[in-house]
Amino acid sequence: METKSATVFVIAEQGEGGIQPVSLQLVGKARQLADELGSKVGAVLLGQNLTKGAHELIAAGADIVFQGDSDLLVPYQAELFTEIIVKLLVEHHPEILLIGSTFMGRELAPLIAAKLETGLTAHCIDLVISSEGILEQKIPAYGGMITIVCPEKRPQMATVANGVFSNPALNTTRSGEIISIDVPNEFPLRVQTLEIVKEKSEGVYLESASVIVAGGAGAGDHDGWCQIAELAEVLNAGLGSTRPAVDAGWTKLETMIGQSGKMVSPEVYIGIGISGELQHMVGIVRAKVMIAINNDAKAPVFEQVDYGVVEDCRVFVPALVKALKNKESYIGRATHVI
Amino acid sequence: MLNIVVCVKPVPDPSIADKLKIDPITKSLPRLDIPLVINPLDSHALEAAIQLKKEYGAYITVLCMGPPSAGNIVRECLALGADKGILLTDPAFAGADAFATAYTLAKTIEKNGPVDVVFCGMASSDGATEWVGPEIATFLNLPVVTMVREIVKDQGDEWIVKADYEHGYRKVKLKLPAVITVTRNINQPKSLSFSGILKARGKEITEWNREKLGIPAERVGLRGSPTYVTEITHLESRRKVEILEGSLREKIERLVQILSDAGVA
Numbered sequence: 001m002e003t004k005s006a007t008v009f010v011i012a013e014q015g016e017g018g019i020q021p022v023s024l025q026l027v028g029k030a031r032q033l034a035d036e037l038g039s040k041v042g043a044v045l046l047g048q049n050l051t052k053g054a055h056e057l058i059a060a061g062a063d064i065v066f067q068g069d070s071d072l073l074v075p076y077q078a079e080l081f082t083e084i085i086v087k088l089l090v091e092h093h094p095e096i097l098l099i100g101s102t103f104m105g106r107e108l109a110p111l112i113a114a115k116l117e118t119g120l121t122a123h124c125i126d127l128v129i130s131s132e133g134i135l136e137q138k139i140p141a142y143g144g145m146i147t148i149v150c151p152e153k154r155p156q157m158a159t160v161a162n163g164v165f166s167n168p169a170l171n172t173t174r175s176g177e178i179i180s181i182d183v184p185n186e187f188p189l190r191v192q193t194l195e196i197v198k199e200k201s202e203g204v205y206l207e208s209a210s211v212i213v214a215g216g217a218g219a220g221d222h223d224g225w226c227q228i229a230e231l232a233e234v235l236n237a238g239l240g241s242t243r244p245a246v247d248a249g250w251t252k253l254e255t256m257i258g259q260s261g262k263m264v265s266p267e268v269y270i271g272i273g274i275s276g277e278l279q280h281m282v283g284i285v286r287a288k289v290m291i292a293i294n295n296d297a298k299a300p301v302f303e304q305v306d307y308g309v310v311e312d313c314r315v316f317v318p319a320l321v322k323a324l325k326n327k328e329s330y331i332g333r334a335t336h337v338i
Numbered sequence: 339m340l341n342i343v344v345c346v347k348p349v350p351d352p353s354i355a356d357k358l359k360i361d362p363i364t365k366s367l368p369r370l371d372i373p374l375v376i377n378p379l380d381s382h383a384l385e386a387a388i389q390l391k392k393e394y395g396a397y398i399t400v401l402c403m404g405p406p407s408a409g410n411i412v413r414e415c416l417a418l419g420a421d422k423g424i425l426l427t428d429p430a431f432a433g434a435d436a437f438a439t440a441y442t443l444a445k446t447i448e449k450n451g452p453v454d455v456v457f458c459g460m461a462s463s464d465g466a467t468e469w470v471g472p473e474i475a476t477f478l479n480l481p482v483v484t485m486v487r488e489i490v491k492d493q494g495d496e497w498i499v500k501a502d503y504e505h506g507y508r509k510v511k512l513k514l515p516a517v518i519t520v521t522r523n524i525n526q527p528k529s530l531s532f533s534g535i536l537k538a539r540g541k542e543i544t545e546w547n548r549e550k551l552g553i554p555a556e557r558v559g560l561r562g563s564p565t566y567v568t569e570i571t572h573l574e575s576r577r578k579v580e581i582l583e584g585s586l587r588e589k590i591e592r593l594v595q596i597l598s599d600a601g602v603a
Contacts, residue, residue: 075508078483103501106468106485107482110468110469110472110473110476111475111476113437113469114437114440114472117437118437119435119437119564119565120436120437120467120469120565122436122465122467136568141570142358142570144570144571145570146571147568147570148568149565149568150565153564191481191482191510191512191513191516193508193509193510194511196507197503197506197508198505198506199505199506199507235603246522247463249522253502253523267600278573290577291596297581302579303575303579304575304577306577306578306579307581308580308582309593311586316586319586319590320590320593323590324597
């Protein structure tokens with residue numbers, strides 16, 4: 001296999017549970033882009049015990065996996081990763097480089113882009129090859145979509161969040177090449193990750209929640225936010241948010257849904273006091289049933305959901321919570337009698 | 339004494355800018371003079387510098403690239419506790435993407451003199467890119483830690499910080515000089531005080547342009563930007579909304595029914 005012809009690259013990432021889903025999604029997307037360009041997909045995988053992961057990347061669509069295996073690469077070290085990846089990219093000069101918007105990816109991407117003196121588009125929600133063979137990188141803004149290009153510098157680089165592209169079908173009979181790349185035995189680190197610490201998160205995980213209640217600026221204040229949080233609790237729902245709610249300090253950044261937050265796909269989404277900014281809505285468009293509660297009948301959110309309630313959420317949400325609690329206790333009583 | 343540089347970005351006031359919508363017919367943004375404010379995350383970067391100044395003594399330089407009207411933001415930073423302000427203003431800087439912005443800021447930091455720590459907010463509210471901090475670090479050949487939520491040890495030239503990471507954080511040791519980008523959890527920025535405003539009167543704001551920086555025109559602004567916007571499109575949603583009618587009580591009954599039909603209540 002001619003390794004020089006791989007022109008669409010993905011920086012893959014292996015976590016505790018194996019290859020990160022976003023890495024497989026990006027390899028799947030890269031496969032599609034490479035087929036359009038008539039070229040190959042290269043995936044870069046750094047870490048330890050990578051054989052299984054490398055085969056998974058091939059099954060997802062990679063033609064070549066460049067694998068760097070060393071205990072120096074666990075945990076992730078920004079300077080060493082940048083050094084190895086930049087060297088590889090200079091050798092292969094790909095046309096396109098895709099990176100997942102994980103914490104590692106969000107730090108590595110600009111380090112690589114600045115070193116290679118090329119452009120980098122943040123958190124794309126679509127990638128398309130133009131008729132001239134240029135990568136069109138789409139991001140949401142101002143209620144519409146903006147197309148960004150990097151026509152002259154290479155590679156054309158983009159980060160993409162988990163869940164933007166779907167999980168590719170894994171074909172375990174696909175064949176591909178695994179190439180080992182050199183990892184320096186010693187590398188002076190000016191910045192060194194000492195350890196990665198897991199924290200218990202409160203409430204329901206947004207990524208796996210079947211119901212999501214999300215609040216925005218319309219909550220008004222901390223009390224208004226607590227009402228929304230109570231509704232989430234009553235429905236056993238994940239509690240999501242928009243940037244204004246995070247900026248106001250009502251909730252943590254981890255709850256933010258949207259382009260630079262989480263991409264989720266619950267059965268039911270209830271957006272409360274949310275105007276319908278596309279940066280938020282792109283994170284939730286895959287929900288099956290979408291409901292919005294907002295006091296402004298003209299809010300753009302009402303053009304993007306299945307059911308709309310035009311009411312002040314500070315009045316409506318507590319009343320809804322009460323109704324749901326009554327219903328529960330009624331059902332509770334009924335079961336008891338039976 | 340620490341030499342600290344804080345990079346602040348003037349952004350269109352989010353409370354107004356967030357309401358801006360693309361005109362579906364002209365496919366352009368309405369032209370409005372939106373007042374500029376400090377990017378919210380950058381005020382956390384400034385506060386981190388001010389806290390270090392209180393603890394150990396520091397000289398804080400604020401860098402801000404923008405139109406002349408962004409001078410107000412620099413003055414505000416001085417009133418909050420910065421010592422010197424540099425306003426990078428030149429029509430040639432217009433249209434800069436993250437790469438050209440980081441290059442211009444890095445060249446300014448180089449020219450300004452020795453530095454121990456550069457603080458930036460982890461992202462900007464208008465573009466939501468997170469690249470400027472790490473790209474400055476690359477151009478200055480400095481180490482960087484992004485999304486720092488806490489500085490655990492800040493004595494000597496080897497610091498320990500906590501930075502956000504998947505389902506938790508990572509503990510990082512870094513050697514100064516270095517670049518640090520901060521999250522909003524790192525501190526609670528203080529508001530302006532009257533005495534701060536008075537003190538700021540005696541402080542220095544200098545305006546630098548491209549010539550003063552001595553960098554070629556093809557490295558700044560739109561010309562120095564590898565990326566640019568080609569198209570803005572309006573999006574139509576495929577969902578068709580049913581607005582619930584009736585009294586509050588009726589709306590609640592209907593919504594509970596919808597939730598129940600969906601199997602969630």
